[in-house]
Amino acid sequence: MAERSAPRAWRTPGLVLLAVVLLASPPFLSAYWVGLLTQVVILGILAMSLDLLIGYTGLPSLGHAGFFGVAAYGVGVLSTTYHAGVWASVTGGLLTGTLLAALFGLIVSHVRDVYFLMITMALGMVLWGLSFRWIPVTGGDNGISGIPRLEGLVGLPVSGPVPFYYVALAVFAVCGGLMMLLVRSPFGLTLQGIREQEPRMRSLGFNTWLHSYLSYVGAGLFASIAGIMWAYYNGFVSPTYLDLTASSELFLMVTLGGPSTLVGPVIGAAAIVILKNVMSAYTARWLLILGIIYIVTILWAPQGLWNLGGRSKAE
């Protein structure tokens, strides 16, 4: 994967602009655009969590939407079928997603490269199949609807798209901050060492299996948080949250934005969310366009948008 290259002059103003838009713009926007921004921050968390795997540890996961979807189902099932309270639902969703990551991690953590890719994809398909066929619990293709709104449940005096957006933004800020700390910690540096030269890290005495495992579980944890927020945002859960298209859209967010930057994936998420919604006003052929974006990105911006304008490839 790409080495992190020299800082670029336009990055700081870019970050400031991004922060200002995220913080200050919603009260002035229509409900439609507030909704899109909410999607951006929630999927931003998800894309950052995948970046932990792809960008920092060098593990290309093609089943990451699985944890996102399973956590969303956790919230859906608990809050509708069992009428659980909001904290019980959130905890349940978080535990379901994270424990599943802890289980899958045992299977995938000693596998690398293309094998990792194929296995995570197959496991993702298992989860999708489960959501689709375990009809008594998941409702099958119909999904689960009627998830109550979050703002009232957590005790906010106001409700509606804008308050929900700020809740999501707060979660985004906390998760983003935690992931930023994580990748700069000695643990995070070890992950990057594994990405660059696993045999050397092993011979230096690092337990590379354990580091990969923890990275996988951590990514699953943050993906679960995003899934919980997504369930409350839509009030609805369905198998499309965790199918292969979802996982590949997510993969593209990270690649398009710029892997191993954390900021890049958020920009990638914003680009995909906005493009998807704007294009869907004109055409139903979103997957066709997504496929073309994939091909164009790989050919002309393989390091991602956030890495544009620097050295094309560091050795």
Add this chain to the structure above:
Amino acid sequence: MTYFIVQSLNGLFSAALLFLIASGLTLAFGVMRIVNIAHGSFYMLGVYVAYTVAARTSSLLAGTLLAVLVVAAVGFMMQRLFLRRLTAQPLPQMMMTMGFALFFRDAALMIWGGDPFTLATPSWLAGAMEAGAVVFPKYRLFVIVVAALVGAGLWIVSERTLIGARVRATVDDPEIAAATGINVARLSGGVFAAGAALAAFGGVMGGPIIGGYAGMDFDLLPLAFVVVIIGGMGSLKGALIGAIVVGMIDNFGKALVPELSYFTLFAPMVLMLALKPTGLYGRA
């Protein structure tokens, strides 16, 4: 006992289709180190093209031939115009094939619509064979025989011809192969096209039973991956054994514990990964 034999034959039928499709996937991986996410798309395009041609010409043979040729051409162009720019970069290559997979999926929906269909069974293969108490559809037996013939053909080409020797040399070590004068780029285009053709052929062979429907590409892909993971990437023999294992397990799993069908399928893969991550005949 009769039940067991019929289910085994059904399993062999699934294995035959899986072998046709996975052999193309494993060949492309062996020569180019490409994980081809668009392989399921080739399978889907195969049956759709055959359906269109057969509807126009009312000839299944013409449909089959054209499907194989068209999809081989698509694969060849994809390799020559796009994938070749990313030689020896497995992850970008994989992502590019994913772009193509999404593109083909939606293009097929746009061109052919989402309605499911099946190909007609050739009249001379309609009906069933009877051997004692065992009654089995002729068409399924036919597919098993055809897949066995294709497998034998692939084996002969691989072991007994110059092209096969070049392919094996490239699978072993692309750089040394290139140094001995093998045109690896051209060989890669050919192998990728052949892999696409095999997938399309698999789609057509399954056409009278599985048919075509929206989403068939991504339904098949994990199955083909499980076959290749079990058998080992790049190995034809592995694809054969993997296909039989997966075909049998899938079939008996569905018959005996239908609720767990996905799990019974992925369990052997997980087991294989735990014991030998490179698969039965794969190289590290």
